[in-house]
Amino acid sequence: MSHTWDPDRYLAYADERGRPFVDLLARVPAERPRVVVDLGCGPGNLTSLLAERWRGAQVTGIDSSPEMIATAREIEGIAWEVGDLRDWAAPDPLALRAPADVLVSNATLQWVPEHLDLLPGLLDRVAPGGWLAFQVPGNFDEPSHTARTDLAAQEPYAAHVRDARVPVSHDPATYARVLLDLGCEVDAWETTYLHVLTGEDPVFEWVSGTGARPTLQALPDDLRPLFEDEFKALLREAYPADAAGRVVLPFRRIFVVARKPHGVLVP
Template identity: 85%
Template sequence: MSHTWDPDRYLAYADERGRPFVDLLARVPAENPRVVVDLGCGPGNLTALLADRWRSAAVTGVDSSPEMIEAARAVVGIRWEVGDLRDWARPDPLALREPIDVIVSNATLQWVPDHLELLPGLIERLQPGGWLAFQVPGNFDEPSHTARTDLAARAPYAEHVRDAGVPTSRDPVDYARVLLDLGCEVDAWETTYLHVLTGADPVFDWVSGTGARPTLQALPDDLRPLFEDEFKALLRQAYPADSAGRVVLPFRRIFVVARKPQGVPVP
């Protein structure tokens, strides 16, 4: 089932969502790359950091959401493209496509089922010695996700949301093994951020802009408010506010930086 993204809602927590991107980028020691691609660039605010860091590079931002790309076009000096990141991982038997020096993908691969299978194709797109860096959420066992899953499985919601997209990821060791088998140097790690949120239902506001959005959009207009009310109640119970109205949202994220072998064919 298709869904659309809302750049404004996504950017409501721009600082919190941006920190993992900055932490990921800090571990990519590429020098003077010519071609840099951001797969799943969203509204482009973080892609701009790539252009700032590597000023001589040709930077391209790619996202499957026309709404996100339309918002990104406000950032000048970067090529923006509506596209599916899976196309970037497809074989190029005639070697017609330009090799890439750095591929970055921030909080995107979790939306692609079986995305482990994409890693060999993405490594193939790189120049020898090029870099692949990505970050995915690793918090799918947390109430922010399980409450939605449990609620969506109940009547009268289940029949409407069974085909809604649900994000998923693997553990760092799974990504590391695939990339090590491809001959890459690999740096993989995880971090749990503690986001301090405020507002009436801040965790709902957070997830409704990302992981819960496909489920919410799949519901008919007459059921969505009821689902949202029940979902908010579950989240308030799982993430209670303190006396000052602050809610702490733990958020585990998984990071991988891999370097393609230099001058050695990738199997």
């Protein structure tokens, strides 16, 4: 089931969502890459950090959401494309794409259920000696996700959302093993961030812009407000505000930085 993204809603927590990207980028020691690609670039605010770090590189941001790319195109000096990550990872027998010296994907692969199988293809798009770096959420067993899953399984909602996309990821060791078997040097780790949120139903505001969005969009207009009210109540119970109105949201992230061997082609 298709859904659309809202750049403004996504950017409501731009600083918090951007920190994992910065931490990922800090572990990529590429010095003078010529081609840098951001798969799943979203509204482009983080892709601009790639252009700032590697000023001589050709930087391209790719996202499957026309709405996100429309916002990204307000940023100059970067090539923006609407495209599906799975197509980009497919074989390129005519070598139409220049291999990337740095290929980054931030909080995107979790939306592709079979993304573990895409890693060889993505690595094939990286130049020998180049870098594949990605980050995915690892918090899908937390109430911010399980509350939505449990509620969506109930009627009258279940019939409408059973085909809605839900994110999924693996632990760091799983990603590391796949890339090690492909001959890469691998740095994989996890970090749990503690985001301090404020405002009315801040956890709902967070998840409604990302993980819960496909579910919410799949609901008919007459059911969505009821679902949102029940979902907000569950989140308030799971993440109570303190006396100052602050909510602490733990958020686990999975990071992988892999360097492709020199002169070795991935089969």
